Amino acid sequence: MEENERAELERIKERYEALRTRSQALLDTNPDIIFRISREGRYLDFHAAADAKLAFPPEEFIGRTTEELFDPEFSKTSQRAVLQALESRKMQIWEYPLVIDGQTHHYEARVVPSGENEVVSIIRDVTESKRTQAELSLNEFRLSEAQRAAKIGSWERNLRTDEMWWSEGCYRLLELEPGEVAPSYSTFLERVHPDDRSYVKDLDRLAQAGQSFSLYFRLLLPSGNIVTLYDRAFVVSDVRGQPERLVGIVQDITEQTRLERELIAVGERERERIGRDLHDGLGQTLTGISLSLRSLVGGLEKERSASLDVARQAEQQLKRAMEETSRAAQALSPGISGLDDALGRLVLSLGELSDIDCNVDCRPKHDKHDPEIQTHLYRIAQEAMTNAFKHSQARTLHLSYQCDGKSIRLEIRDDGIGISEKNEKLAGLGLRNMRYRARLLGGFLEIERLPEGGTQVLCRCPCR
Numbered sequence: 001m002e003e004n005e006r007a008e009l010e011r012i013k014e015r016y017e018a019l020r021t022r023s024q025a026l027l028d029t030n031p032d033i034i035f036r037i038s039r040e041g042r043y044l045d046f047h048a049a050a051d052a053k054l055a056f057p058p059e060e061f062i063g064r065t066t067e068e069l070f071d072p073e074f075s076k077t078s079q080r081a082v083l084q085a086l087e088s089r090k091m092q093i094w095e096y097p098l099v100i101d102g103q104t105h106h107y108e109a110r111v112v113p114s115g116e117n118e119v120v121s122i123i124r125d126v127t128e129s130k131r132t133q134a135e136l137s138l139n140e141f142r143l144s145e146a147q148r149a150a151k152i153g154s155w156e157r158n159l160r161t162d163e164m165w166w167s168e169g170c171y172r173l174l175e176l177e178p179g180e181v182a183p184s185y186s187t188f189l190e191r192v193h194p195d196d197r198s199y200v201k202d203l204d205r206l207a208q209a210g211q212s213f214s215l216y217f218r219l220l221l222p223s224g225n226i227v228t229l230y231d232r233a234f235v236v237s238d239v240r241g242q243p244e245r246l247v248g249i250v251q252d253i254t255e256q257t258r259l260e261r262e263l264i265a266v267g268e269r270e271r272e273r274i275g276r277d278l279h280d281g282l283g284q285t286l287t288g289i290s291l292s293l294r295s296l297v298g299g300l301e302k303e304r305s306a307s308l309d310v311a312r313q314a315e316q317q318l319k320r321a322m323e324e325t326s327r328a329a330q331a332l333s334p335g336i337s338g339l340d341d342a343l344g345r346l347v348l349s350l351g352e353l354s355d356i357d358c359n360v361d362c363r364p365k366h367d368k369h370d371p372e373i374q375t376h377l378y379r380i381a382q383e384a385m386t387n388a389f390k391h392s393q394a395r396t397l398h399l400s401y402q403c404d405g406k407s408i409r410l411e412i413r414d415d416g417i418g419i420s421e422k423n424e425k426l427a428g429l430g431l432r433n434m435r436y437r438a439r440l441l442g443g444f445l446e447i448e449r450l451p452e453g454g455t456q457v458l459c460r461c462p463c464r
Contacts, residue, residue: 032122032123032124033046033047033048033049033054033122033123033124034046034047034048034120034121034122034123035120035121035123036114036118036119036120036121037066037082037111037118037119037120037121038117038118039082039083039086039117039118040065041065041066041067041075041078041079041082042063042064042065043061043062043063043064043065043066044062044063044118045062046058046061046062054100055069055070055098055100056069066078066079067079074096077094077096078094078096078109081094081109081111081121082111082119082121084111085111085112085113085119086113086116086117086119089113091110091111091112092110092111092112093108093109093110093111094108094109094111095107095108095109095126096109104127105125105127106125106126106127106130107123107124107125107126108123108124108126109121109122109123110122110124144167144168144169148168148169148172151169151173151251151252152169152249152250152251152252153166153167153168153169153170153171153172153173153249153250153251154166154167154169154170154247154248154249154250155167155170155183155247155248155249155250156245156246156247156248157185157207157245157246157248158244158245159207159210159243159244159245159246160244162184162185163183164183164184164185164188165183166178166183169250170183170250173219173227173229173250173252174187174188174191174219174221175191175221175222175223175225185204189201191219191220191221192217192218192219192220193217193218193219193220193226194220195218195462195464196217196218196442196462198405198406198407198462198463199217199406199407199442199443199461199462199463200215200217200462202406202407203215207233207246209243210235210237210242210243210246211235212233212234212235213232213233214230214231214232214233214444215230215231215232215233215444216228216229216230216231216253216438216439216441216442216443216444217229217231217442217462218442226254227252227254228252228253228254228257228442229250229251229252229253230250230251230253230439231248231249231250232248232249232250233246233247233248234246234247234248257439257440260436260439260440261440338368339362339364339368339369339373339374339377339378339401340362340364340401342374342378343360343362343378343381343399343401344360344362346378346381346382346385347359347360347385347397347399350382350385350386350389351397354389356388356389356394356395356396356397356414357395357396357397358385358396358397358398358399359396359397359398359399360398360399360400360401361398361399361400361401362400362401362402363401363402363403364401364402364403364408365403365404365405365463369403369408369463369464370464372440372441373408373441373461373463373464376437376438376440376441377401377408377410377437377441377459377461379433379434379437380410380434380437380438380445380457380459381399381401381410381412383430383431383433383434384412384434384457385397385399385412386430387430387431388412388414388416388455391416392414392416392417392418392454392455393416393417394414394415394416394417394454395415395416396414396415397412397413397414398411398412398413398414399411399412400412400413403463404463405463406462406463407460407461407462407463408443408459408460408461408462408463409458409459409460410458410459410460411456411457411458411459412456412457413450413454413455413456413457414454414455415452415453415454416453416454416455417453417454418449418450418453418454418455431447434457434459438459438461441459441461441462442461442462443459443460443461443462444459444460444461445457445458445459446458446459
C-alpha cells in the first residue's frame with residue numbers, strides 16, 4: 001500500500017472515530033430510550049440512559065418480539081406503527097401507558113424507518129408532562145367554573161395587532177359559543193347596547209393609547225336580555241416600557257345594579273315625599289303663622305306697644321325659617337325639567353349660603369335627558385358642591401356640564417385645600433353615593449386632588 005493511501009486511510013479512521021465519539025456523546029446525553037426493531041416487531045438493539053425505566057431487563061427482550069413480551073393490544077398498535085413507517089417512509093407517533101414497578105408511566109414513541117426492513121423507535125417518558133397537562137386542565141376547569149359562578153370573563157388585546165383572546169366566561173357573557181367566532185373588538189361592539197355604543201367607542205382611545213381604564217356599560221344580547229357589565233383593563237408593557245397588551249376582567253353586575261338602582265330610587269322617592277311635606281305641610285303652616293304675626297305686628301304698631309320690637313324680631317326669625325324650609329324642600333325635591341337650568345339654580349342656591357365665588361358653565365347638545373340621568377347627575381353635583389362648602393376652605397368653585405350627544409361630562413372643581421384622607425372619611429358615605437350613581441349611569445367617577453391645590457370631581461357617562 002502506498003504512503004498516500006495509508007495516510008488517507010488514517011484520516012478516514014480519525015474522522016470515523018471522531019464521528020463515533022460525537023454520536024456516542026449524543027446518545028449518552030439523550031434521556032430517551034432508542035430501539036432498533038425489525039419489520040416483524042423483533043427487538044434488535046437498544047440504547048438507554050442508566051436511569052431509564054425499562055419494562056424488562058435487556059437480556060429478556062433483545063431478540064424477542066413485541067407479541068411475545070406485551071399484551072395483544074400493545075403489540076398490535078406497535079406493529080401497526082412499524083409497518084406504517086416502513087410503507088410510508090414517514091415518521092409515526094403514538095402514545096401508550098406502561099406499568100413499571102407498580103407505577104403507571106406514559107410514553108411517546110416516534111417510529112422512523114432506518115432501512116428496508118427495520119425501524120428506529122425513540123421512546124420518551126412523558127409522565128411528568130402528562131401530569132402537568134392534567135393539572136393544567138383541572139385548573140382551567142376550576143377557573144372556568146369559578147368564572148361561570150361569578151359571571152366573570154377575562155380577555156386580552158394585543159395593542160399592536162389588535163388581536164384578542166376571550167375566556168369561556170367572555171363567550172358566555174356575550175351569548176356566544178367558544179370557537180363560534182374569532183374574538184374581536186368589532187364582534188364585542190355589536191353586542192354593546194346601541195345607547196352605550198358611542199360612549200364605549202369614545203373611550204376606546206384609552207385602550208389604543210395603552211391606558212388602564214374601568215368602564216360600566218350595557219349589552220343588548222340576541223336573546224333580548226339587557227345586562228350591565230363592569231370592565232377593568234390593565235396595561236402590560238414590553239421590556240422597553242412600551243404598552244404591548246391590555247389584560248381585562250369583565251363581570252356581569254346586572255342584579256347588583258338593579259338592587260342599587262331600586263335602593264336609590266326608594267331614597268329619591270323618600271326625598272320627594274319629605275320635600276313635598278316640607279313645602280305643603282310645614283311651609284304652609286309657617287306661612288299661616290307669618291300672616292298671623294304680620295297682623296299682630298300691625299296691631300302693636302297702632303298701639304305703640306313695648307312688645308313691638310320683640311314681635312318684629314320674631315317676624316324676621318320666622319322669615320329666615322321659611323327661607324330655610326324652602327331651600328330644604330328645593331334640595332330634596334328640585335323638580336328637574338332641564339339639567340342645565342337645575343344645575344344653575346343649584347349653584348346659585350348653594351352659593352348664597354357661603355362666601356365661595358361660584359360659577360357654572362353649561363354647554364349641552366340636548367336640553368333634556370333621561371330623567372334617571374338628570375336626577376343622578378344633579379345629586380352628584382349637589383353632593384360634590386356640599387362637600388366643597390363644608391370641607392375645602394375654597395375661595396372659588398366652578399361647575400362645568402357638557403354633552404356632545406355621545407357622552408356627558410360633569411366636573412366640579414374648587415381651589416381649596418384638596419381632598420385628604422380625613423375629608424374622605426368625613427364625606428365617605430357621600431363619595432360612595434356619588435360613585436354608585438355614576439355606575440348606575442354606566443359611567444365612572446374620578447375624584448382627584450389637583451397639583452395646584454383643590455379638588456376635582458369628574459363624572460363621565462353615556463348620553464341617552
